Amino acid sequence: MRKLLLSLLLLSLCAPLHATLLDKFLAGLDTMQADFEQRVEAQGGSQSTSQSGIFYLQRPGKFRWDYAGENAQLIVADGSTVWLLDRDLEQVSHQPQSMALRGTPAQLLSQGEKVENHFRLAREYRSEGLQWMALTPIDDNSQVEQVLVAFRGEQLVRLEMVDKLGQYTRFSFSNLKRNPPLSKSLFKFKAPPGYDVWEH
DSSP, X not given: OHHHHHHHHHHHHHHHHHHHHHHHHHTTOOXXXXXXXXXXXXXXXXXXXXXXXXXXXXXXXXXXXXXXXXXXXXXXXXXXXXXEEETTTTEXXXXXXXXXXXXXXXXXXXXXXXXXXXXXXXXXXXETTEEEEEEEESXXXXXXXXXXXXXXXXXXXXXXXXXXXXXXXXXXXXXXEESOOOOGGGGOXXXXXXXXXXXX
């Protein structure tokens, strides 16, 4: 019993310590730019797809996932709406940001609130030479089961998401720049002429 109580005490002491690693990264973060590689794996790892591009962030509430490739997708959050441009299908879908981002890594990075307002720290561990945090969304309506965040020192290098269907989405970041000057036009969106536009 004494060992169990000691373990619980140590766990309670560790959780805030590692939560501040993410808080420290977000503190004073107004803008961010980074190259990213994205890998999506179906449940069980039977199928996977890979993409890359540039991620832009302006806190609070604005971001842009600019995927590379002639017919690549584009995701823009302008502070109130998330826009998804699918060039291959020549269509645009959009959804209110408050609904689209619930419990997602994008909410984690872009929100101007404290992390604990939307996520619980489930556990922390070291793997692959990185310090990992496993977070679970507080919102029961989130389609996300878990968000994993990894740091090398104080630098964000990985973000991973597991949805309620068991699909893994993994982001690796490189060439990350803190608070670079970013054009406001990056976070504005207008549907191209001739594209179908519909609300998700």
